[in-house]
Amino acid sequence: MRQRRPLLVFLLAMLLGGLGAQPGYTTVETTSAKARKFFETGMRLRFNRHFPQALEQFEKALKADSRFVDARINRAGVLAVLGELEAAEAGFEAVLELAPQYDPEVYFDVGLVEWRLRKFDEAALHFQQYLDSPADSERRRASARKFLADARFRAEALRHPVPFEPHNLGPAINTPRDEYLPSLTADGKTLIYTTVVNGQEDFFVSHWKDGRWERGRPLEGINTPMNEGAQTISADGRLLIFTGCNRPTPLGRSRCDLFYSEFRNGKWTPVAFLEGKVNTRAWESQPSLSADGRTLYFASDRPGGRGGSDLWVSQRLPDGTWGEPQNLGDSINTAQGDEQAPFIHPDGQTLYFISDGHPGMGKDDIYFARRRPDGSWGKAQNLGYPINTEFNEGPLFISLDGRIAFFGSDRTDFPGAQGRMDIYYFELPEKARPRPVTYVKARVHDALTGEPLIAEVEFVELGKRQTHAHAQTDEQGTFLVTLPTGANYALNVSREGYFFYSENFALEGYQGREQPFELDIPMQPLPGASGDGETPPPPIVLRNIFFESGSATLLEASLVELQRLLKLLQDNPELRIQINGHTDSVGTDADNQTLSENRARAVYDWLVEHGIAPERLRYKGFGETTPIADNDTEEGRSRNRRTEFQILN
Known part of the structure; x- marks a missing residue:
């Protein structure tokens, strides 16, 4: 164990001593020979990890010289190692009272002890004092900055806990085995999760039926004698992307890569290596597919990241392969920690992930971030205590409506545990919900x-x-x-x-x-x-033709539908159609008849202006005479206000 003594303080003490000033403490150089002997024996014992014996020697040194500051520092340090935290805190505080400028490292050490005692306000104060000191170890200062941020966050989080009531998913899913990493289809009716069978990770699947989850069963066509895990399922349930490790791949046998299978004709296709730029010889894992299937988030320790494991994103290319991944940037990834287990909600704007690099409650905490209007990610926000604790928290999966979060946990204080690790759900706090x-x-x-x-x-x-x-x-x-x-x-x-x-x-x-x-x-x-040229089809409703209220002026939002109708007529030059206008029952019969005719005429005019011959078109207004829904409700009236076309013989 090194004896810490800043050179500047030592020289100043010598200078003051030369001028006749006496400090209020002694050091290893100025203490008595008896105290120094006990101290040196204690240092040897501490270096060899004989902590109780070292403590005894430091106490003997202090009995010989109660102002011996080096003995006080090392006595408090040994007490901390032995877990006597209250005594260690008191010992370090006594050092700071006796010699506040002697060794800045004491501020760091007492901060650590108070951290372990969950005295986060006091710990934050001492970490700040350490950072304000001339201590010049950049590695220790970086650690102090992290502890300071965590201590401040913990103090506030404990004062303002968030609602959290976890519920076990039940014995149909959870067993004495480990179950974790849940993912669901968008309709909430199919659950795929990872379970450990005979020491090996496999996928299980369960379906929601009659208000409950059916008993989970192995996912046929995917599981192998190797491990399968950390999966994402597409919104429609047709594509599964997952992590496989130590498998032969086109890149050779790499650590972990992403693979996929598609659900076709009632079964899963053979597992294939994910094509494109996502997989490398580094570690790629924990994928999350966007709801539209065009964007893939994942964790990787590939070169070019901010820290250890970072979060990356890749876009699906027109040929179906995945493009060059981009790092999610400093607001998500940290230099001092690992970011893992991304989950992009189907709103496309809210990202959840775990990290030990952002200010938090302890080890791996759960965070979320929202996408800014410019496409960048906003500041990562901790989900709060007691969702996050001093333990490692597992990845989340958030329901479509943003209310319910699913996760795996081995927490022993949760009700209804079936095994060592089970799948739970809870209601997400309002501030953390996606759109x-x-x-x-x-x-x-x-x-x-x-x-x-x-x-x-x-x-x-x-x-x-x-x-x-x-x-x-x-x-x-x-x-x-x-x-x-x-x-x-x-x-x-x-x-x-x-x-x-x-x-x-x-x-x-x-x-x-x-x-x-x-x-x-x-x-x-x-x-x-169809081979049936006798019976024309019924009128076809154009649900995306919009007008200003009470007017026949077409809104810009109508262009998407108008252009589709235009293309239909251009691709089928033999077609002749009639544009029909309809209103709801609000207003007089005469006014509604006029309005419906004018709106039909507006669509007719737009098509003529864009090159459709007038002789191929007609228009007609029906007013309120042909409703297709009840006019007593706003929804019904909205459906009755419609534009449609029908085929002319």
Whole structure:
């Protein structure tokens, strides 16, 4: 154990001694020979880790010279090692009272003891005093800065705890084995998690049915004799990306890489190496896929990071591979710690992760950050105590509505534990919730035969006129797409040989939605495509044609739908259509008739202005005479105010 004695203080003491001034303490150079002998014996014993015997020698030294500051410092240090923290704190405080400028390291040491005693306000004071001192060890100063930030955070967090009531997911999921790392599909009906079977990590799956989770079972087609874990499931449940370690890959046998499998025709495809730039010979793990399937977040210790393990993001390229990852930057990643286990919520704006580098309660804490308007990430925010504790906290998965968090934990103080590590859920505090998200789940089929159709699905955010999501229906004609609230969306479903289908989702101003949108989408074949040229299809509603209130002036948000209708007519030059206008029952019959005609005429005029021959078009107003919903509710009136087109023979 080194004897700490700043040279500057020593020279000053010698100078004052030469001038006749006497300090209020003695040192190893100025104490008595008897005290020095006990001290030197104690230092040898301490160096050899014989701490009780060393303590006895330091106390003998102090009995010989009670003002012997070096003996006081080392006595307090040994008491701290022996776990006698209250006595150690008192010993260091006595040193600071006796010789406050003698050794700045004492401020650091007493701060550590008070940290262990959970006296975080006092610890913060002493860490700050250490940083204000001339102590010049940059490594120790960096450690002090981290302890200072953590102590200040802990003191405030303990004074202002957040609500936290964890619930065990129950015996259908949790067993005497370890279960952890839960992930769910957007509809909340499929749960995939990691469990340990015979010392090996495998995936299990459970389905929500009749108000409860079915018993978990092995995920067929994915599990192997090797470990599988740390997975992410796409919103629609069709793509699983996970971590595999020590496997042969195109890059050789690397530490950990990302692999994937797709759910097709009722089973998982053979596991494949994730193509593109994500995998390297470094460690890549803990993926999180965005709800639209175009962005992948993951943890890696690859070169170019800020610290040990950092969080990175990669974009899916048009060819389906993954592009060059970008580091998430200083607001997320720290130089002094590890960041791991990212989870990007389906709102696309809120990121959750664990870190031991940001100010927190102890080891791995859970944090969240929100994306700024410029695309960068805001400051990482700790979820608070008692969600975070002095233990390691596990990764979170947040429900679509942002209310419920799922996580794995080995905490023994949680109720209902089934094994060493179980999966729990709790209600997320308001401040940490993401923007609520709902989803659209639909089945697309031929309107005449009922057969499922593989069709292209596009959602456009109308305010930005940008594609929010693009998907394709599966073999059963189904799709699932998530929609963050706070914006309005246009849905377009298209397939060659069919009229397009449109729907509108007005979510601007929504704070949440208890029920998702579940649709049945019949696609009308184009004339001649079905072999039935006798019966024209019923009118097709254009759900994304909008007008100023009480007016026939088209709003800019209508352009997305108008352009689709224009393209339909351009691609099918034989088509002749009639534009129909309809209103709700508010107002007089005459006014509604006039308004419906003018609105139909506005669409007619727009198409003519954009090159469609007038002889291919007609328009007609129906006023309030042909409702398709109840006019007693705002939702019904909204559906009755519509524009549609029908085929002319």
